[in-house]
Amino acid sequence: MTEIAQRYRRCADVVERTIAGVRDDQWANPSPCAAWTARDVVGHLLDMHGHVLRPAGRTLHPEPAVRDDPLGAFRLARAEVAAVLDDPELAGTECDTPAGRMTVERQIDGVLTNDLVLHGWDLARATGQDDTMPPEDVARLWAANAAVPAELMAKYRTPGAFGPGVEVFGPEVPVAEDAPLQDRLLGFIGRDPNWTPPGQLPDQLPA
Known part of the structure; x- marks a missing residue:
């Protein structure tokens, strides 16, 4: 497993635990992201999973939807991304990004993994959970x-x-x-x- 794949899994673990810690009555809570609820934060993270999968020729399964099962939807999305990272050919596919041309693996690391860290804070703060980011x-x-x-x-x-x-x-x-x-x-x-x-x-x- 590459360093990028390990980092993605570690950050996804933190977010998954946070999602699992959200009570049913907290999904409509406002978040630090203006106009986003706690559920919207997870919806954004799922959108970003779909975004980084497209250059690898993959798409997210539409079910379960975040409105019905945020935790289940996130678990399925992270499994799809992990599968791409574990496939050297897919991970090494090049794609065009706002920061220049790079591999799918690098885009996942620079966009999605970073989003997990930052939006993980948003979700934790919105739902009263521990919002300490990993110091590294x-x-x-x-x-x-x-x-x-x-x-x-x-x-x-x-x-x-x-x-x-x-x-x-x-x-x-x-x-x-x-x-x-x-x-x-x-x-x-x-x-x-x-x-x-x-x-x-x-x-x-x-x-």
């Missing part, structure tokens, strides 16, 4: 984003630059320079690390 992923994402050229980063922050309704990062949220790296990363990508669901105080969040 925080450090990796911080270094990767710091290396993005300013022109491309500006495009990432421009709604619709990569297609209708697509917004990669929001406007940067100011965070203290001495704040934990996770908070600084969240602020950089446009999240307020102190966001709490309406009606909930910051000190009511899980430690």
